[in-house]
Amino acid sequence: xxxxxxxxxxxxxxxxxxxxxxxxxxxxxxxxxxxxxxxxxxxxxxxxxxxxxxxxxxxxxxxxxxxxxxxxxxxxxxxxxxxxxxxxxxxxxxxxxxxxxxxxxxxxxxxxxxxxxxxxxxxxxxxxxxxxxxxxxxxxxxxxxxxxxxxxxxxxxxxxxxxxxxxxxxxxxxxxxxxxxxxxxxxxxxxxxxxxxxxxxxxxxxxxxxxxxxxxxxxxxxxxxxxxxxxxxxxxxxxxxxxxxxxxxxxxxxxxxxxxxxxxxxxxxxxxxxxxxxxxxxxxxxxxxxxxxxxxxxxxxxxxxxxxxxxxxxxxxxxxxxxxxxxxxxxxxxxxxxxxxxxxxxxxxxxxxxxxxxxxxxxxxxxxxxxxxxxxxxxxxxxxxxxxxxxxxxxxxxxxxxxxxxxxxxxxxxxxxxxxxxxxxxxxxxxxxxxxxxxxxxxxxxxxxxxxxxxxxxxxxxxxxxxxxxxxxxxxxxxxxxxxxxx
Numbered sequence: 001x002x003x004x005x006x007x008x009x010x011x012x013x014x015x016x017x018x019x020x021x022x023x024x025x026x027x028x029x030x031x032x033x034x035x036x037x038x039x040x041x042x043x044x045x046x047x048x049x050x051x052x053x054x055x056x057x058x059x060x061x062x063x064x065x066x067x068x069x070x071x072x073x074x075x076x077x078x079x080x081x082x083x084x085x086x087x088x089x090x091x092x093x094x095x096x097x098x099x100x101x102x103x104x105x106x107x108x109x110x111x112x113x114x115x116x117x118x119x120x121x122x123x124x125x126x127x128x129x130x131x132x133x134x135x136x137x138x139x140x141x142x143x144x145x146x147x148x149x150x151x152x153x154x155x156x157x158x159x160x161x162x163x164x165x166x167x168x169x170x171x172x173x174x175x176x177x178x179x180x181x182x183x184x185x186x187x188x189x190x191x192x193x194x195x196x197x198x199x200x201x202x203x204x205x206x207x208x209x210x211x212x213x214x215x216x217x218x219x220x221x222x223x224x225x226x227x228x229x230x231x232x233x234x235x236x237x238x239x240x241x242x243x244x245x246x247x248x249x250x251x252x253x254x255x256x257x258x259x260x261x262x263x264x265x266x267x268x269x270x271x272x273x274x275x276x277x278x279x280x281x282x283x284x285x286x287x288x289x290x291x292x293x294x295x296x297x298x299x300x301x302x303x304x305x306x307x308x309x310x311x312x313x314x315x316x317x318x319x320x321x322x323x324x325x326x327x328x329x330x331x332x333x334x335x336x337x338x339x340x341x342x343x344x345x346x347x348x349x350x351x352x353x354x355x356x357x358x359x360x361x362x363x364x365x366x367x368x369x370x371x372x373x374x375x376x377x378x379x380x381x382x383x384x385x386x387x388x389x390x391x392x393x394x395x396x397x398x399x400x401x402x403x404x405x406x407x408x409x410x411x412x413x414x415x416x417x418x419x420x421x422x423x424x425x426x427x428x429x430x431x432x433x434x435x436x437x438x439x440x441x442x443x444x445x446x447x448x449x450x451x452x453x454x455x456x457x458x459x460x461x462x463x464x465x466x467x468x469x470x471x472x473x474x475x476x477x478x479x480x481x482x483x484x485x486x487x
Contacts (some may be wrong), residue, residue, distance in 0.1 A: 001092070003328035005104055005302060007099045013193045016046055016213055019057035020206025029186050032227065034102055034334040034367045035324035038352035043186040045210035051222035053179070059151045059228050061207025061208065068149050068177030072128035079124035082202035082381040083117040084143060089198060092106075097162055097191035098325040101217070102288055102333040105326055115451060116167035119273070119469070122453040123171035126474040141212065142371045142485040147478040149177035150230035150255075154223040156216075156244075157192065158236045159185035159336055160291045166192045168259075169233050170199075170209060176477035179208045183220055187336060189213050198248070200339065205479075216240060223473040225251035232256040233476065235293070237390075238415070240460045257466035259458060261390045262418030264439065265411040266447060270305035272423035276445065278312035281396070284421060284447035286320065287373055290331040291393040294419040296447050296455075298387060299376075300410045302398040310376060310398060314360045317374035317394075329406050335370040335393060344372055344393035349387035351377060361364065390416065404429070411436055415458030420445040440464070 011213070016023040027042025033415030063066065066246050067075065086093060094108035103112060122419055130147075155169035173180050184192040189211075192450050196209045212219055219444045224232050226245045231254055234244055236263040248254055266281050284296030284374035301309055323330030335341040341364060361375030375395045401407040411420060418441040424430055434442045440459040448455070466476055 002108060003094070005095055005105070005326050007326050010095055012041060012096070012099070012190055013045060014041060015044055015091055015193070016044065016050065016054070016367045017193050017196045017209075017211040018054045019061070019210065020200050021135050025213065031100060031187065033369075034336050035326070037338070037369055042212055043189060045186070045214040046183075046219045046222070048117065048218075051212055051219060051226065052280060054181045054212050055152060055228050058181050058210050060151070061205055062179040064150050065205035065208060067179070067205050075127040075177070078203040079120055079127075079171075079175060080140045080211070082199050082204060082310060083120040083124075085162040085202050086113060086117045086195065086379040088118070089194075093163060093191050093194055093314045095192055097169065097188065097283070101159065101162060101188040101191060101325065102336050103292055103325060103484040104323070104328075106330070110159060112163045113114055116163050117292065118451060119167050119453050120171045122388040123175040123474060124141045126172075126471070127175045127177075128201060130471070130474060130478075133471060137484065140487050144482075144483050144487060145480050147475075147480045150477065150479055152229050153178045153180050153477060154226065154232045155180055155182040156220050156232075156234045156236065157182065157184050158221065158415070159187040160288060161189050162188040163195065166195055166237050167321050168235065168473070170195070173233070173474040173477045174204065176474055178477055179210070179233075181210045181223055183212050183214060183223055186213065187286045191368070199357055206383050208365040214244075220244070221247050222338060224248055227252060227465075231469075235468070237261050238273075241464070255476070257468065257473075258456075258464045259468050260403070260418070260462065261416060262293045262295070262459065262463050263390050263401040263413050263416040264294055264296050264419040264421070265298040265300050265413070266421035267285055267407050267411050267423070267433065268299065268301040268305060268309060269424040269426070270302040271425045272305070273425070273445070274308060274312060275453060277423040278309060278316060280421070280423070280447040281309075282313055282316035285396045286332065286394055289335060289372065291333065291336060291392050294441065294448075295392070296419070297391060297396060298411075299396055299398040299411075300407055301400055302407075303402055306398065306400045310359060310378075312375060313396070315355070317360055317376065320374060323365070324369065324426050333369075338370060339370055340392065341370040344391055344395065346388055346393050347385050348375060350376070354384055355381055355382055356386055357366070359398075361394070388415075406438055407442075408433070410458075415461060418463035419443070440467075459472060
């Protein structure tokens with residue numbers, strides 16, 4: 001069966017989802033398909049009053065639905081059914097995401113949806129396995145730490161991996177017993193709405209998941225600043241994360257998880273496996289056309305290995321297959337918007353004017369939609385904008401080093417510390433570097449996440465606060481209290 005489809009024939013959900021019901025909404029923000037630059041609708045914008053309606057629905061559901069108070073195994077069963085329904089309705093989910101996003105439909109079916117269903121099952125299993133602890137105290141007292149849900153969690157997800165990011169937020173929050181008010185990106189809201197409707201069919205009570213559409217300044221600020229939202233989880237740019245922190249500080253104090261920007265290095269020593277490194281590095285910058293916070297955008301390679309490695313990477317870059325996201329043959333993604341592709345090109349051209357050598361790429365593709373050629377820039381100035389700025393596109397810079405100390409200096413970014421890659425056959429060196437690299441996630445002789453959901457993700461420096469995935473994500477959605485009883 002072909003996965004390709006006609007986007008003009010797809011019915012799209014232009015509404016909010018509150019308390020288990022579709023809430024009609026009128027348009028507000030023009031939406032364009034990145035694959036062909038066609039206007040196809042207007043995204044409604046939830047105002048403060050509508051956000052409050054969603055929060056009150058979540059607050060009521062958290063109190064009376066029994067979701068948090070029932071036997072934890074019941075939460076597990078409902079979330080497992082939800083994951084099953086996602087897999088059973090994978091084609092519908094994939095079409096709703098592919099139509100407006102940068103994610104090719106074949107990659108959604110094979111990757112995003114299957115992985116997200118796995119992650120929901122993974123988080124669900126914490127519900128009846130993580131709890132309170134009895135702690136050692138004196139013999140005439142009884143001490144324990146109790147954990148409980150926050151109540152209502154506010155979540156905001158980005159446009160680059162809508163299904164995956166919704167799973168990152170909803171999975172641990174629901175498993176921990178919370179209700180959620182979530183705002184997906186105004187550019188890619190449709191698959192998240194469908195995920196919420198499937199959750200109701202799975203038996204998750206109405207009101208436990210509420211989806212409000214809108215932008216950051218209006219809808220996002222209303223969520224993060226709402227007094228009845230007790231915890232915030234956000235994935236997006238470092239600038240937006242800073243704005244969220246300011247908004248929370250203006251309206252009160254609450255915990256937050258922020259997974260933010262990155263400018264991640266891929267450090268390669270001359271003893272590395274050439275073919276393995278070239279393939280992994282290429283995937284690390286070409287996946288989703290570089291539109292990922294963990295994109296490995298800075299190649300730092302031992303000088304004597306640089307020419308051979310760059311030639312191998314160029315071959316990967318020139319072997320892409322761009323196309324519309326609703327064609328199953330497409331492997332290479334478009335850029336999300338006209339504004340973003342213009343920003344990518346302006347940084348590339350500024351870097352070339354400043355002395356960077358363009359080995360391949362460096363141009364907007366001459367075709368319908370927003371497509372940028374995979375680009376490799378040889379850079380000697382570590383102040384080049386291509387090195388310092390998070391481009392969020394298929395642009396890889398290459399710098400060379402002679403010594404381990406020089407490699408570490410180049411790898412250490414003054415702002416970001418989200419992820420890093422390391423390629424070497426020397427085990428001792430690998431251990432030294434993983435200890436020294438300033439990044440929240442480090443991959444050795446690979447680049448990119450696996451399906452080991454137990455490994456948390458999160459950044460150092462301005463790349464974020466707290467962790468997504470892993471046991472840490474579940475615990476971040478529970479608050480704890482200490483109890484001491486004299487006997």
